Amino acid sequence: MRGNETLLDFRTSKFVLRISRDSYQLLKRHLQERQNNQIWNIIQEHLYIDIFDGMPRSKSQIDSMSGSLAGEAKREANKAKVFYGLLKEPEIEVPLDDEDEEAENEEGKPKKKKPKKDSMGSKSKKQDPNAPQQNRIPLPELKDSDKLDKIMYMKEATKRIRLGPDNLPSICFYTFLNAYQGLTAVDITDDSSLIAGGFADSTVRVWSVTPRKLRAVKSATDLSLIDKESEDVLERIMDEKTASESKILYGHNGPVYGISFSPDRNYLLSCSEDGTVRLWSLQTFTCLVCYKGHNYPVWDVQFSPHGYYFTSGGHDRVARLWATDHYQPLRMFAGHLADITCTRFHPNSNYLATGSADRTVRLWDILNGNCNRIFTGHKGPIHSLAFSPNGKFLASGATDGRVLLWDIGRGLMIEELNGHTDTIYALKFSRDGEILASGSMDNTVRLWDAVKAFDDIETDDFTAATGHVHLSENSLELQLGTYTSKSTPVIHLHFTRRNLLLAAGGCYSPF
Structure with missing residues (x-):
């Protein structure tokens, strides 16, 4: 059992017990009145008492928060x-679909579809005050294929079902x-x-x-024969x-x-x-x-x-x-x-x-x-x-x-x-x-x-x-x-x- 990592964690780490100040005082007084010094020494040696001010928690709240191997978090x-x-979304122009162009020709006014803004998942173009800085960690630059995928995503978002x-x-x-x-x-x-x-x-x-x-x-030999300047080069490199x-x-x-x-x-x-x-x-x-x-x-x-x-x-x-x-x-x-x-x-x-x-x-x-x-x-x-x-x-x-x-x-x-x-x-x-x-x-x-x-x-x-x-x-x-x-x-x-x-x-x- 000396080599068991879980037991080693128990022996080296203190078990965290979150308790209100009133409950802590009652516990301390109870043990002192009963002269249970040994139990009090065990508590002080092996438990980390995290005391908070305010009302003690109900039993259901304690039950819902307990269960971790090392007690509750401090x-x-x-x-x-x-x-x-969320990070600020890159500004990408969404080209009009054929359907949009038809609607534009019929009415004579340009119509540009924009993705619906959802209350929970909307990605605003304004910087979120709770968002990290854009360059907080280095992120890869968007490639052309990524931009095309973003455009497809925004078009799909316009047809999204609101649940x-x-x-x-x-x-x-x-x-x-x-x-x-x-x-x-x-x-x-x-x-x-x-x-x-x-x-x-x-x-x-x-x-x-x-x-x-x-x-x-x-x-590689077949790829060397392909005309790299052709418009459908991405299609030609695939082997049917x-x-x-x-x-x-x-x-x-x-x-x-x-x-x-x-x-x-x-x-x-x-x-x-x-x-x-x-x-x-x-x-x-x-x-x-x-x-x-x-x-x-x-x-x-x-x-x-x-x-x-x-x-x-x-x-x-x-x-x-x-x-x-x-x-x-x-x-x-x-x-x-x-x-x-x-x-x-x-x-x-x-x-x-x-x-x-x-x-x-x-x-x-x-x-x-x-x-x-x-x-x-x-x-x-x-x-x-x-x-x-x-x-x-x-x-x-x-x-x-x-x-x-x-x-x-x-x-x-x-x-x-x-x-x-x-x-x-x-x-x-x-x-x-x-x-x-x-x-x-x-x-x-x-x-x-x-x-x-x-x-x-x-x-x-x-x-x-x-x-x-x-x-x-x-x-x-x-x-x-x-x-x-x-x-x-x-x-x-x-x-x-x-x-x-x-x-x-x-x-x-x-x-």
Whole structure:
């Protein structure tokens, strides 16, 4: 037992106990009256008493916040300033569609479509006061292809369905047949054109969701014969002989536990039990780089929303920040007491959230590597995280079947969503941030009213000193719908640019 890391953490770290001043005085007086000096010595030696002024918390509030391996987070741990606002969007002119031009010719007045501004997910051109500086961390410059993709995104946004309690999304479920205990990870590209699966047989498989088939680039000798000045050069470099609906990527020698598409859809990341992270080209469908830094299984990997950077977390309890052109990590984030099971980038790419088997969520500053937030409350290992589109809130799901919502700026838990009966492996906010979808091993997808949950904190009379808010007694009031699959656990969720919900999971069928 001397070599057990968890026990070593207990012996070297103090267990944090948050208690009101009145309760602390009563406890101290009680032990002194009973002359329990031995218990008092144990408390002083092994517990960190975090005393706050104000009203003691109710039993339900204490129950919802407890559960972490090392107790609750110290209040000072969540006081640091977090720039949770979104970065200023680059100004890109959106050309008119053919439909727009027809409308313009008919009426004689120019009409220019602009993306709808959504209350939760709108990206204003004005600088957000809570946003980090544009150059706080170096981000890659936009290429022409990125600008074209932004234009496509803005055009799709004009056709986006506005969701709400009275207008729930349609759900399209992708079932990977004959993959019982074989499908270990799923990801879908931002434009919903490709879907990839990681499997226990060490392979990564990529499918095209659209009628366009997957094609590899021609060989070097064939490329030398192409006229590089032609307008359709991008089409000519693709080899029609390689066209197929799916591709298999071989390279790992252990189950693939996490995969992530790059924002520009040119690359795919995968991580495995073999302790490596691999970067795959979706032009040639070959492995470009094998990143070695973790000595143990890597449970999750994710690309930054702006590309170039990516993060990984695994059994070694350390999250790593990488750049695609560096074979060594740029940052290492250490502090968790157990495996890091999931990682997520903040929408502004300046922060990283990690969920762990020590039942805590931590928010790290990518610029300096500091831990700015520690969220405690889950009763089991955390397996899913999701940031709201406006960057203000974070949702987490765990083996305890609960979804917890956190206010990043204030460092508080604001809601506890109960309803699932098994591990929650997938969380996703709709594009406008109005609905939160959760997917679980209990074969259900549940939809929650995120707007109502977040509006409550704006009006809630909470005390910042105690670090807690009044959680609603019945979270089922926030539940908008439950959708059950026949026998497929939900391991991934994705909202398309028009707010259609895609869900995915593996199913074993003997027939």
